[in-house]
Amino acid sequence: MVGVICGKDNSVENHLEMGKKLLAAGQLADALSHFHAAVDGDPKSYVAYYRRATVYLAMGKSKSALPDLTKVIELKPDFTSARLQRGNLLLKQGRLDEAEGDFKKVLKSSPSSREEQEAQSQLKKSDEIQRLVTQARSDFGHEDYSSAASHLDTIIDTCVWDVDSRELRAECFIQMREMGKAISDLKAASKLRNDNTQAFYKLSTIYYNLGDHEMSLSEVRECLKLDPDHKQCFSHYKQVKKLNKQIMSAEELIQQQRYGDAVSKYEAVMKTEPDVPQYTFLAKERICHCLSKDQQGAKAIPVCSEVLQSDPQNGNVLKDRAEAYLQDEQYEEAIKGFESAKEFSENDREVIEGLERAQRLLKQSQKRDYYKILGVKRTAQKKEIIKAYRKLAQQWHPDNFQDPEDKKKAEKKFIDIAQAKEVLTDPEMRSKFDQGEDPLDPESQQGGGHHHFHGAWESFQGFNPFGSGPFSFKFNFN
DSSP states (O other), X not given: OXXXXXXXXXXXXXXXXXXXXXXXTTOHHHHHHHHHHHHHHOTTOHHHHHHHHHHHHHTTOHHHHHHHHHHHHHHOTTOHHHHHHHHHHHHHTTOHHHHHHHHHHHHTSOOOHHHHHHHHHHHHHHHHHHHHHHHHHHHHHTTOHHHHHHHHHHXXXXXXXXXXXXXXXXXXXXXXXXXXXXXXXXXXXXXXXXXXXXXXXXXXXXXXXXXXXXXHHHHHHHHHHHOTTOHHHHHHHHHHHHHHHHHHHHHHHHHTTXXXXXXXXXXXXXXXXXXXXXXHHXXXXXXXXXXXXXXXXXXXXXXXHHHHHHOTTOHHHHHHHHHHHHHTTOHHHHHHHHHHHHHHOTTOHHHHHHHHXXXXXXXXXXXXXXXXXXXXXXXXXXXXXXXXHHHHHHHTOGGGOOSHHHHHHHHHHHHHHHHHHHHHHSHHHHHHHHTTOOTTOGGGSTTOOOOOSTTOGGGGGGOOSSSSSTTOOOOOOO
């Protein structure tokens, strides 16, 4: 702090003088300390109160300035400058009758020409605002919310700290479905009035109905800090807290890749809040994602499609549905889906890689499909693959056929079955195949293939998946 508060000379006059110099220098905090000391030293010094009010105003603390100006007027009723300043503050707060009282008394107290002109101007402005307030309330009562909001705009331009006008305009915006503007007014109202529980409650309900459960929870907690027994806020708090907990839990399950549990949790979200469409939409969007991630393409597709009916430009859902189409072997639909997703998230690596994979799988599906050869789904486990292989190998064993043409076809089919089994039971080769690359086809291998099927069929006599030696087939399934 600049200056001396406790020193050789602690007189009120010294504090007033020092505070005045600091105020002129723009050192507001230090000036305020001296004016505090002056008020404490002489509680009947109207000058000390007035100068402290001047500092408060310079610091933007009008709430603190108002009681000081009132004290000045109490101590010196003919102090027109203080009365004029108080009238201006009251006008900004929307306390129109009190403001008009101050302006009228200024005009009756031999003011300077500048003070007289300002008082007359402000009195005229206050009268006009009184008229607009009456009109705005009438329009609101007649449900003409747009006209009421327009009048309130003009009122609030002057009465910037008027809580009632901001709350009424917020109600107009709510009725007009302009929630962003309503939130702005209610946030201002919650700050302008210290105990404004109703503003916090309305903010919480707006955020809740917009689907922002986290902001809703934050605002309703502010209400309960002011009044722990507030019935509306407490009831709303319990609902928001439950919903928020379910959503947070579902997202944690997704992070843990427990997609089935996450689906169940989001189904619970829809039961907890069936009346707000945003939460149903969120739940279905995330269920679409979970089913896609859980390799349940057939189930994911209708859920994703339902979400896209409401939000056709949702890049994440387009991507999830395209992935589901891939799993369901609808490659052309997958390509379209990834191309659509790319329009909205062109730098998403998953989209780029998914599109490339879909294009490879489409090309692959037009050639040899090991899953189709064995008649199993792409999601089949190793046991299912081996079971299908054994059944088909027995059915198409060349020894079962006597006719040379039939035997030749059987040999071709038999090798296809054996190759399918080798690829799909080898994790590395199966992964390559699932990415659209045939590990037994050198042409499809990126960078050249190194693994092909035991010299392929050109030397069938050297290949026996059941036993040893040329064409000495023994059914020994290990």
